[in-house]
Amino acid sequence: MPKNKRAKYKAIKSFQNVFEIPYSSAQEDFKYKGKWHKDFFKNDYPIVLELGCGKGEYSVALAQRYPEKNFIGVDIKGDRLYKGAVDAIEKELPNVAFIRSQIQFVTSFFVPNEVDEIWLTFPDPQLQKPRHRKRLTAPEFLKKYSNIIRKNGIVHLKTDNTELFEFTIDVVKNMNQKMLCVNDDIYALPAPEEVTGIKTYYEELFAAKGEKIKYLSFALNI
Numbered sequence: 001m002p003k004n005k006r007a008k009y010k011a012i013k014s015f016q017n018v019f020e021i022p023y024s025s026a027q028e029d030f031k032y033k034g035k036w037h038k039d040f041f042k043n044d045y046p047i048v049l050e051l052g053c054g055k056g057e058y059s060v061a062l063a064q065r066y067p068e069k070n071f072i073g074v075d076i077k078g079d080r081l082y083k084g085a086v087d088a089i090e091k092e093l094p095n096v097a098f099i100r101s102q103i104q105f106v107t108s109f110f111v112p113n114e115v116d117e118i119w120l121t122f123p124d125p126q127l128q129k130p131r132h133r134k135r136l137t138a139p140e141f142l143k144k145y146s147n148i149i150r151k152n153g154i155v156h157l158k159t160d161n162t163e164l165f166e167f168t169i170d171v172v173k174n175m176n177q178k179m180l181c182v183n184d185d186i187y188a189l190p191a192p193e194e195v196t197g198i199k200t201y202y203e204e205l206f207a208a209k210g211e212k213i214k215y216l217s218f219a220l221n222i
């Protein structure tokens with residue numbers, strides 16, 4: 001298994017479950033846009049995205065739990081995706097794929113209603129004010145998700161960051177979308193198994209520092 005970043009970037013190029021979409025072509029429609037079911041997964045199971053998936057822990061673990069759903073992790077960092085892609089190959093999971101690209105181009109990858117659910121797992125909190133609009137739960141991003149997710153499609157957020165958590169609650173309210181669950185300490189309060197039973201790389205880092213792990217979910221296109 002390659003250890004350095006360059007070797008991992010090179011390795012994923014030959015993987016059948018990883019698609020690299022460079023910045024220069026990310027504004028064009030991707031070849032599977034509107035065709036993920038027919039041409040890639042070859043089934044009509046729901047498609048679940050993990051945006052900012054890093055090493056893809058949620059995509060892989062949920063794919064094992066739900067063989068009748070398809071999972072696609074998106075991240076710009078190829079060396080992190082490499083780990084998830086190898087895990088999915090070793091576990092022989094046909095229902096997992098990864099896209100290496102920028103999340104802001106997500107509407108180039110999927111048509112309206114093609115996506116069923118979205119997980120945002122420990123996204124960067126972007127704490128400096130000019131960067132708030134880069135948060136994966138900023139209004140611009142939620143509008144993009146609304147353009148690809150089905151009616152009442154659920155978005156899940158896990159984070160350690162209180163500011164991002166509260167910011168997201170305000171954005172969902174201001175956009176008149178439907179908050180489904182707000183839990184500011186998932187290991188102290190009751191939470192679904194898939195929320196507590198899957199831990200990402202960043203979750204482990206934040207938990208080791210004693211940070212409370214928070215979860216919320218909301219529905220879009222209500």
Ligand SMILES: C[S@@+](CC[C@H](N)C(=O)[O-])C[C@H]1O[C@@H](n2cnc3c(N)ncnc32)[C@H](O)[C@@H]1O
Nearest residue numbers: 052053054075076077102103121122200201202
């Ligand atoms: C803090 S890490 C969390 C990774 C993983 N979900 C976890 O919990 O371990 C945030 C991830 O989001 C990715 N990311 C942030 N903004 C992105 C963007 N606009 N497009 C693609 N990936 C992005 C980063 O590359 C990074 O891997």
